[in-house]
Amino acid sequence: MTGKDAARMTTGVTELTALLAGIEQRIDHWAAATTAWLNVAGGGGGGKVTGSAIDKFIRPTVKEMLHEPGSVVAGAGFVAGAGLLGPDRSYIAWWQGEDLERVDALANFSPQSMSRYVKTEWFKVPLETGLPHVTGPYIDLLCTDEYVLTFTNPVRRLGDIVGVVGMDITAQTLERTSLAALRHIGPGAALVNAGGRSIVCASPAVDAGDVVSPAPEAAVYAVGRQFRIFSATA
Template sequence: MTTATSTSTAARAAAIVSQYFSAPIASLEATATQLGTELAAYGNLGPLSSQQLDALVEPHALATVSLPDVHIYGAGFIAAVGLLTDERNHLSWWQGDDPKRLLLAAQSVNKEHIDYSELEWFRVPMETGRGHVAGPYVDYLCSDEYTITIAAPVHIDGTFVGVAGLDLLIDSVERQLLPKLAELGDKVTLVNSVGRVVISTDARHATGDAVRAGALAELARTACEGVALEIIAE
């Protein structure tokens, strides 16, 4: 294969990936802005309880998980510590094919006491003030699956109050995005910003592997516009 072919394949693959993620990201950013406005209005009425927050978040979350074309597993809002009067940490989160509000399941480790401010999907939007794509990673807090979380910070008058987020299972990304990439005909691998394989049309590159050790490490990467993922074409 010539370099020119892999360059154009990479560009086409990157466009497919950008297109796939564009609707969920747009929906999430709209949610983050609207929630900020709605929470600010609530703030004027006094302290906020977790129940009131859930009522605000639910319509946004349900709209996000029912977006067409992209299978979104879960969505919602994670409050910053101290936002609510009745709970220190609160996940206002809906997930599943028949979306239900997540009650932290008790069969595992102290999930309800996990400090999520250190977790990438919360920490990065909090620190940078910008949206972030985290993963793929094993999401042991919400989905319990291999997941990509896209998160955007929510602000009230410039103050960070939490993160609006959505989860895509890698299983769904593989089912929906891989056939489109396979149509390009060449070997194409999607990696995240730390060089981890998300999906690949070459079955030898396993999802979750790091490209640093393998044959892909030396190849050029093409950024996917609007989402922090990259394409490596062989």
């Protein structure tokens, strides 16, 4: 590898690291702000929290995410677990697109609404682990009907996890924002999730969701909390 090639690879890794760090930091700050709100203005001390209060707090942040120049976010919101609004209720405050289309609002009026979310990876894992999680790429049948990554962080009230904030980012958007960086790394470079599934690959032979492994000669870089870059795929 020439010095020029090494510099290009370093540039590509740096750009992808910055992209993912920006996404993760954004949702970390949002989770912290939502936790703070729930423990003070949102009914701190164990008082009643209402769906309308949640909407009023969550929607402006989602609107900002969706409308800011260069945004990579396709949809975002908050999903409450059982206990926050009632013992047998979940609640979803989630919007998508430039028109801020409300997602699945009717589920908030159904006693069976919890079943739509409690078994999903993006909801269940943060509640069980208490840690941020990334789900995907997967086909998002509840919202975008596209291949997406869903970033979710747990939100707490009085120390207990009571829901998640989350952001959907389509694989198409990630391809648009990261393909140039991957090409700097190599013609077969790929950004993969923790399970080894491709999110974006510089090779047109690899699609989002394909299981890939690093070529024997490949360099492997850890980026973000749950991703890796292979400089070449087998």
